[in-house]
Amino acid sequence: MIRKLKYPRYLNIKEEAFDRRIEKAYKLLSSCEVCPHKCRVNRLKGERGFCRSSEEVMISSYNTHFGEEPPLVGNFGSGTIFFTNCNLKCIYCQNYPISQLGNGNKVTLQELAKIMLALQKRKCHNINLVTPTHFVPQILKSLKLAIKMGLCIPLVYNTSGYDSVNTLKLLDSVVDIYLPDARYADNEIARKYSSAPNYFKIMKKSLKEMYRQVGDLAVDKTGVARSGLIVRHLVLPGGLSGTKKIMHFITREISPHTYISLMAQYFPAYQADQFPPLSRRIDKKEYREALQAFKEEGLENGWFQKDI
Numbered sequence: 001m002i003r004k005l006k007y008p009r010y011l012n013i014k015e016e017a018f019d020r021r022i023e024k025a026y027k028l029l030s031s032c033e034v035c036p037h038k039c040r041v042n043r044l045k046g047e048r049g050f051c052r053s054s055e056e057v058m059i060s061s062y063n064t065h066f067g068e069e070p071p072l073v074g075n076f077g078s079g080t081i082f083f084t085n086c087n088l089k090c091i092y093c094q095n096y097p098i099s100q101l102g103n104g105n106k107v108t109l110q111e112l113a114k115i116m117l118a119l120q121k122r123k124c125h126n127i128n129l130v131t132p133t134h135f136v137p138q139i140l141k142s143l144k145l146a147i148k149m150g151l152c153i154p155l156v157y158n159t160s161g162y163d164s165v166n167t168l169k170l171l172d173s174v175v176d177i178y179l180p181d182a183r184y185a186d187n188e189i190a191r192k193y194s195s196a197p198n199y200f201k202i203m204k205k206s207l208k209e210m211y212r213q214v215g216d217l218a219v220d221k222t223g224v225a226r227s228g229l230i231v232r233h234l235v236l237p238g239g240l241s242g243t244k245k246i247m248h249f250i251t252r253e254i255s256p257h258t259y260i261s262l263m264a265q266y267f268p269a270y271q272a273d274q275f276p277p278l279s280r281r282i283d284k285k286e287y288r289e290a291l292q293a294f295k296e297e298g299l300e301n302g303w304f305q306k307d308i
């Protein structure tokens, strides 16, 4: 007999299996290997590594958000939760007060679960976990509490793409929608501007694992995302984001049907003034070239900016 799977997919995980995942995830915190930095600090004892986060979860805000890609927003918005700190240090980060300066408040796992429920009550189509990588174990534990309280909308894992495959495997059958950045195609550029060694290599592995879990984007009859992968690519000035190489990778090694959000909104924030060409916005020609690379590589699906 074929068993009909429940949706969102986390509703299919039995309690004991969920507990085993949480246990595995918390083990990663004791000599931290949650992300590719592998700092090996004991976050359970309050130690902090590159991401400056201990065991305690911090968030800066949660809200109904209408600025995400259309299938995430639908009619009622995406329920974003912004986690404090980050496992990248982008010198141009537009959210630097949250990601680099640590703005935010501590929340207990029970409070985090209640926030998920509050977003569901507002009719948000999904729970959009923004910069969740360094808090995956805690999110899993909190999710279990939220499911007990009645959570039944899908999770969006909204990440820089600098994730460890081992940690992503703990999210298999938990996350329905992956929303990673594909930020750089050059490891040295990534190291210089985001302190992310081997970014291209790591991002490629992460995206392949995400795609293995959820496949191409699938939407319901109203156009709202049910599952799948959406890749964000922020076009940086001076060709620093390596658009052509990234589009090539996505077509050849992920899927030519991948939905890409080709973003033109870069502006020099935080320390970007000191790092030309990141000290300026992109121009029309640069965005046109990025769009051309997208088309030349045979990609068809996505969202583009018209008024640059």
Ligand code: SF4
Binding pocket: 032, 033, 034, 035, 036, 037, 038, 039, 040, 041, 048, 049, 050, 051, 052, 053, 087, 133, 134
């Ligand atoms: S999650 Fe934080 S402490 Fe753990 S390995 Fe990554 S940067 Fe280091």
